[in-house]
Amino acid sequence: MAEPYIIRISSQKGGVGKSIVAINFATSLKALGHKVLLIDSDFSNPSISVYLGLEDANIGYKEVFMGRVDPVRAIIPHSATGLSILPGTISARQFVPNRREVDALIPKIKRLNYDFIIVDTQPGYLAPEVLKMYGEALIVTTPEMSSLLAAIKLAHVYNKEQLRHNLVVNRVRNRKYELSISEIEEIYENRVVSVLPEDEIVPLSVADHIPAYSMNRRAQFSRAIGSMSRIYSGKAAGSVAEKQGRDAEGGGLLAFLRRLLGLR
Ligand SMILES: Nc1ncnc2c1ncn2[C@@H]1O[C@H](COP(=O)(O)OP(=O)(O)OP(=O)(O)O)[C@@H](O)[C@H]1O
Ligand SMILES: [Mg+2]
Numbered sequence: 001m002a003e004p005y006i007i008r009i010s011s012q013k014g015g016v017g018k019s020i021v022a023i024n025f026a027t028s029l030k031a032l033g034h035k036v037l038l039i040d041s042d043f044s045n046p047s048i049s050v051y052l053g054l055e056d057a058n059i060g061y062k063e064v065f066m067g068r069v070d071p072v073r074a075i076i077p078h079s080a081t082g083l084s085i086l087p088g089t090i091s092a093r094q095f096v097p098n099r100r101e102v103d104a105l106i107p108k109i110k111r112l113n114y115d116f117i118i119v120d121t122q123p124g125y126l127a128p129e130v131l132k133m134y135g136e137a138l139i140v141t142t143p144e145m146s147s148l149l150a151a152i153k154l155a156h157v158y159n160k161e162q163l164r165h166n167l168v169v170n171r172v173r174n175r176k177y178e179l180s181i182s183e184i185e186e187i188y189e190n191r192v193v194s195v196l197p198e199d200e201i202v203p204l205s206v207a208d209h210i211p212a213y214s215m216n217r218r219a220q221f222s223r224a225i226g227s228m229s230r231i232y233s234g235k236a237a238g239s240v241a242e243k244q245g246r247d248a249e250g251g252g253l254l255a256f257l258r259r260l261l262g263l264r
Pocket of ligand 2: 018020042
């Protein structure tokens with residue numbers, strides 16, 4: 001049995017759309033015929049259960065992490081999408097896994113019988129050790145400078161930890177004041193793997209507690225998510241966006257901002 005391809009859905013800045021991307025990406029991979037587990041690893045504000053209208057769980061990813069329960073026992077089937085879900089549990093105190101917990105968890109997760117494991121996370125990262133669990137991280141950003149600069153910082157953490165990453169630009173409205181995709185690619189020094197539009201289907205689907213992709217596959221947002229899933233469907237074990245070998249230093253404002261952040 002091949003190991004699952006584990007994808008971390010992440011951002012450095014909060015509220016950019018990680019949970020929405022995680023839910024819909026998982027749903028569309030499932031619709032392509034893959035076995036998919038969706039994990040809520042946001043220990044601060046778990047929101048997958050909220051978005052999908054699931055009852056509050058007593059056991060979830062945190063309890064699995066702490067070794068209190070086997071992952072298989074904490075996974076629940078979601079009949080509307082066919083996904084398996086390992087939900088988050090709400091707690092007053094922030095949970096930060098220690099190295100022993102991380103080392104015990106990783107083989108348990110890798111043994112699970114899924115093609116893809118999509119992991120929704122809280123902004124930033126809690127423990128660098130956990131990053132070695134993943135085959136890849138998707139960094140979600142919006143087309144704004146503050147969000148992108150935070151994304152670049154996270155990309156540098158991943159580079160240091162040797163975790164492959166790709167960039168997803170969400171909530172694109174194609175307005176003049178937004179960063180263009182080519183500006184974003186210049187700063188990221190790589191191609192963007194997915195451009196997801198701002199789309200009313202998202203809040204509508206949230207209100208109905210179903211993924212946007214299940215509500216209307218023809219909506220703009222759903223089509224874009226579907227294109228991303230087709231890329232991953234074919235290339236689960238390989239790099240998705242190839243390095244473009246651009247001049248790393250560049251010129252003008254963007255290079256200045258990179259230097260300001262001490263990135264190069
Ligand atoms: N493409 C989109 N079009 C319209 N609304 C969107 C889109 N993506 C996300 N949203 C909205 O943005 C809000 C934040 O989304 P979401 O909860 O997925 O962000 P997040 O990055 O997971 O936040 P947090 O950092 O708090 O976990 C939600 O209200 C969601 O409906
Ligand atoms: Mg979230």
